[in-house]
Every structure is written in C-alpha cells, then in structure tokens.
Amino acid sequence: xxxxxxxxxxxxxxxxxxxxxxxxxxxxxxxxxxxxxxxxxxxxxxxxxxxxxxxxxxxxxxxxxxxxxxxxxxxxxxxxxxxxxxxxxxxxxxxxxxxxxxxxxxxxxxxxxxx
Numbered sequence: 001x002x003x004x005x006x007x008x009x010x011x012x013x014x015x016x017x018x019x020x021x022x023x024x025x026x027x028x029x030x031x032x033x034x035x036x037x038x039x040x041x042x043x044x045x046x047x048x049x050x051x052x053x054x055x056x057x058x059x060x061x062x063x064x065x066x067x068x069x070x071x072x073x074x075x076x077x078x079x080x081x082x083x084x085x086x087x088x089x090x091x092x093x094x095x096x097x098x099x100x101x102x103x104x105x106x107x108x109x110x111x112x113x114x115x
Contacts, residue, residue: 009088013089019082028076032100043086044071045058067088072105
C-alpha cells in the first residue's frame with residue numbers, strides 16, 4: 001500500500017519507488033528526471049522530505065513521451081531531494097525506467113551526430 005501520494009496523477013496512489021539525489025554543482029544546478037521507456041502510465045513527484053507530502057516540490061503526469069513523465073528540478077549544492085516513480089491512480093505499476101541527467105528537461109538533447 002502506498003502512502004506517498006502526489007498532487008497530480010489522480011493522487012498517484014499506486015505502489016512507488018523512491019530515489020534520493022543530492023545536488024553536487026558548485027552553484028545552482030538543474031537536473032531532468034524522466035520515466036521515458038517505462039511500460040505503464042507513470043507519475044513523477046519530488047519532495048524535500050521523503051515522508052512529508054506537504055514538502056512536494058514538483059509533480060508531473062504525462063509530460064514525457066506517451067504516458068511517461070518528466071520534470072526539471074533546481075537546487076543548491078548539498079540540497080537533497082526525494083524523487084518518486086509512481087503510477088497514475090491506484091492501479092498502475094510495472095517495469096519502469098528512471099533516468100536523471102544534468103540540465104533541464106527542456107535543454108536540447110543530442111540524438112545523433114552533429115552535421
């Protein structure tokens with residue numbers, strides 16, 4: 001049973017998995033979290049405190065390709081965030097892909113050779 005509900009994705013009451021990330025850069029840093037490639041309707045949400053829903057920083061449902069989700073987070077060196085890969089509503093779960101990369105989700109991605 002999930003107790004990590006979210007403000008989007010029909011409360012994202014499906015079973016979830018949580019990751020923590022500590023910002024490392026010398027100054028402000030942006031990262032992109034994504035569930036692209038997952039096999040079910042995902043929701044991504046982030047908190048500054050793992051067990052406190054009132055500390056939600058961001059929530060995204062279907063902002064990625066298809067029913068996958070992505071969100072951009074910004075933080076200062078040493079700041080820790082908790083990222084949840086969740087499912088839409090109460091009954092979505094399955095195989096997931098979670099990636100975290102530097103830069104915002106809106107930053108250009110290199111998808112092939114320059115030319």
